[in-house]
Amino acid sequence: MKKSLGAKTLIVPTPVWCVGSYDTKGTPNVMTIAWGGICCSKPACVTISLREATYSYSNIMERQAYTLSVPSEQFVQAADFFGLVSGRRVDKFKETGLTPVHSELVDAPYVGEFPMILECKVIHQYKIGLHTQFVGEIVDTKIDESMLDGDGGPDIEKIRPLVFSPGVQHYHGIGKCIGKAFKVGKKSE
Amino acid sequence: MKKSLGAKTLIVPTPVWCVGSYDTKGTPNVMTIAWGGICCSKPACVTISLREATYSYSNIMERQAYTLSVPSEQFVQAADFFGLVSGRRVDKFKETGLTPVHSELVDAPYVGEFPMILECKVIHQYKIGLHTQFVGEIVDTKIDESMLDGDGGPDIEKIRPLVFSPGVQHYHGIGKCIGKAFKVGKKSE
Numbered sequence: 001m002k003k004s005l006g007a008k009t010l011i012v013p014t015p016v017w018c019v020g021s022y023d024t025k026g027t028p029n030v031m032t033i034a035w036g037g038i039c040c041s042k043p044a045c046v047t048i049s050l051r052e053a054t055y056s057y058s059n060i061m062e063r064q065a066y067t068l069s070v071p072s073e074q075f076v077q078a079a080d081f082f083g084l085v086s087g088r089r090v091d092k093f094k095e096t097g098l099t100p101v102h103s104e105l106v107d108a109p110y111v112g113e114f115p116m117i118l119e120c121k122v123i124h125q126y127k128i129g130l131h132t133q134f135v136g137e138i139v140d141t142k143i144d145e146s147m148l149d150g151d152g153g154p155d156i157e158k159i160r161p162l163v164f165s166p167g168v169q170h171y172h173g174i175g176k177c178i179g180k181a182f183k184v185g186k187k188s189e
Numbered sequence: 190m191k192k193s194l195g196a197k198t199l200i201v202p203t204p205v206w207c208v209g210s211y212d213t214k215g216t217p218n219v220m221t222i223a224w225g226g227i228c229c230s231k232p233a234c235v236t237i238s239l240r241e242a243t244y245s246y247s248n249i250m251e252r253q254a255y256t257l258s259v260p261s262e263q264f265v266q267a268a269d270f271f272g273l274v275s276g277r278r279v280d281k282f283k284e285t286g287l288t289p290v291h292s293e294l295v296d297a298p299y300v301g302e303f304p305m306i307l308e309c310k311v312i313h314q315y316k317i318g319l320h321t322q323f324v325g326e327i328v329d330t331k332i333d334e335s336m337l338d339g340d341g342g343p344d345i346e347k348i349r350p351l352v353f354s355p356g357v358q359h360y361h362g363i364g365k366c367i368g369k370a371f372k373v374g375k376k377s378e
Contacts (some may be wrong), residue, residue: 001330001333002305002306002331002332002333002334003332003333003334003337004330004331005328005329005330005331005332005341005342005343006329006330007232007233007326007327007328007329007330008233008327008330008347009227009229009230009233009234009235009327010305010330010332010342010343011204011206011235011305011307012204012259012305012343012345012348012350013202013319013345013350013352013363014202014204014206014226014227015200015201015226016200017200030291033346034227035225035226035227035228035229035230036226036227036228037203037204037224037225037236037238038198038200038203038223038224038225038236038238038355039224039225039236039238039317039320039322040198040224040317040319040320040322041198041224041317041318041319041320042318042319042320043196043317043318044196044197044198044200045198045317045318045320046200047226047228047236047322048218049228061254061315068200070200070201073367075371076367076368076374077334077368077373077374078374079374079375080368080371080373080374080375081356081374081375082373082374083370083371083374084371084374084375089274092354094346102273103272113352114207116199116200116201117191118200121276123317124315124317126313126315126324128229128232128234128312128324129229129230129231129234130229130230130231131228131229131230131231131234133228133236133300133324135213135315135317135322137196138196138198139196140193140194140195140196141193141194141195141196141197141200142191142192142193142194143191143194143199144190144191144192145190145191145192148192149357151195151299153194153199153356153357154194154199154201154356154357155357156202156352156354156357156359156361157330157361158202159201161201161202162347162367163202163352163363164370165343165345166227167342167343167344168338168345168366169342169369169370169371170345170366170367170369170370171366171368171369172345172346172363172364172365172366172367172375173363173364173365173367173368174202174352174361174362174363175361175362175363175364176361176362177359177361178262178265178351178359178360178361178362179265179266179269179359180358180359180360181272181353181358181359181360182269182271182272182273182358183269183272183359184265184269184360185265185266185267185268185269185271185272185273186269186270186273
């Protein structure tokens with residue numbers, strides 16, 4: 001028996017990604033989001049949704065660029081802090097001691113200590129309602145060499161990203177491998 | 190030391206959601222995606238990206254509605270199968286024995302056995318490149334009563350959704366709770 005919960009954004013899983021941007025003075029800012037996802041394979045694009053009221057929204061509108069830094073479990077406290085306060089009043093990099101690294105490819109900084117980062121140029125922005133979607137073309141993906149698997153790709157079990165549950169607002173880690181995509185379902189054919 | 194992997198869609202985590210739609214004859218279809226995410230809080234909206242070549246793309250263009258059904262770990266085989274074959278040649282519900290339930294709110298079916306579902310009306314579509322983004326307004330979220338937590342919200346540890354890793358293409362489960370959002374980061378203030 002299914003229970004109706006109403007017109008709410010309660011789906012799981014949602015990501016925990018930290019959006020890097022510069023303000024007009026060039027001060028690096030970073031903000032945590034869960035509203036986003038990959039939205040195109042060619043060109044490789046990722047979308048993030050921000051409220052107009054946020055400092056990051058103004059920054060990204062101005063510079064038309066952002067980064068995504070993927071926090072691992074060990075950085076949960078900093079990642080949560082990045083979502084708690086505004087860059088208007090706090091230098092979040094300074095406060096946490098994390099390092100803003102200037103991207104050489106786009107006009108935005110990323111979190112040097114986080115294991116995986118994406119550098120994005122804004123190619124579209126769509127106002128949906130309270131949130132505006134920025135579509136960023138992924139110019140590069142960078143990853144700590146220690147986080148690669150045997151085939152040279154990102155190893156999620158090493159990266160240990162966070163998953164956000166809307167509603168209860170918990171962060172969870174990643175569990176065990178359940179199967180290989182485009183393979184495990186062949187048994188059903 | 191970070192290694193550059195190029196302009197690729199390798200970020201983690203990404204979701205595993207099954208998109209329900211009807212074709213012109215009213216046959217229910219379902220397709221698994223990882224390219225999507227929540228994109229607005231008010232109105233509550235979720236976006237999914239589909240290639241024009243897919244059967245689901247044509248269905249959703251026609252009916253302007255879709256559902257998202259969240260598979261739990263136990264349904265990994267069916268969820269993967271839904272992404273392996275086209276609804277043009279296979280009735281995926283019939284093949285897996287899962288039940289297409291007609292939504293009373295939108296013109297699309299959902300997977301009755303999956304623990305959590307969203308019913309969505311398309312309010313925007315944006316062609317990005319290979320993929321087109323559909324923005325769906327969430328009309329209702331429904332969940333199996335056994336999947337609720339003590340506060341009446343979705344319990345991710347009961348739902349046990351899948352997480353997809355692009356690149357290596359593995360499905361992972363959800364791990365342990367790492368902390369409460371908007372709380373654990375207050376220690377950094």
